[in-house]
Amino acid sequence: MTTEPTARLDLATAAPKVAKAMAELTAAAKEGLDPTLAELVQIRASQLNHCAYCLLMHTRQARKRGESEERLNLVSAWQEAATFFTAQEQAALALTEAVTLLPNGVSNEVYARAAEHFDEAELAHLIGVIFTINAWNRIAVSTGKVPGEE
Template sequence: MTTDTHPVSTQRLTVPTTNPKVYKALVALQMAAAADFDAELAELIKIRASQINGCAYCLHMHVSDASAMGISDRKLHMIAVWREAPNFFSEREQAVLEFTEAVTRLGEHGVGDDVYARAAAHFDEFGMGQLLANVIMINAWNRVAVTSRYPAGDDERGQ
């Protein structure tokens, strides 16, 4: 068994400067995913996936964004335990959080028909595509930030 003894604070690379074409492509995909999609739902997706993936950088960024857009602290504190706190979330939000978890933790059996159907009950085909794109994008960003060791509290957007 190997133990990584490097401090988490040692950033490995900064994709916007080391790989600007890749970064610009990711930003373009993020913008396409966000188009015509509910911004509050998008933040719930970003927060839940970032919690699952252990991405402190993205979690800090998106909790801050969600708070700035008016999502209550009470709701933000319950995202990690949404199943045990259903009164904080609408049926649509619960379906989105469940779908986010299923796509983020894909596993060998994929996303179950029941999970997909619960989400699809709240979106048309275009909306389901946007939902999926939003989950895919935060998972991509989480992997960039965790692998590169982006420090929590810094925000490359300058916010």
């Protein structure tokens, strides 16, 4: 049974220091990463977490950066549509899924695949983007953020 989203609270108003810290952490995590890659990661995690608010926000941002509709439509099926994504993007999306779906764990194979495409600093930032979007997804879902309402 689905229900219409109902805004519960605004984190920035109720806990401004938490919201500010999250925004700063997110910005720090993205440093040095390709912005398109960061958007793809945020889109995939938001899909997995069923966070409509973040999904809408990041698909809009990706479009503004020039991302194609074809690729945006295929993020959820990136493995089956591998020719649409670079090897680096595929490695990042695989790591995103592993980190987001933690009960399955992050296998050595998935980690090694990512490490082939990112140096240590880039990999650390990629993991940072993955865990910050997961935190934002949980904030948006638990506080009832309504998609399209900024």
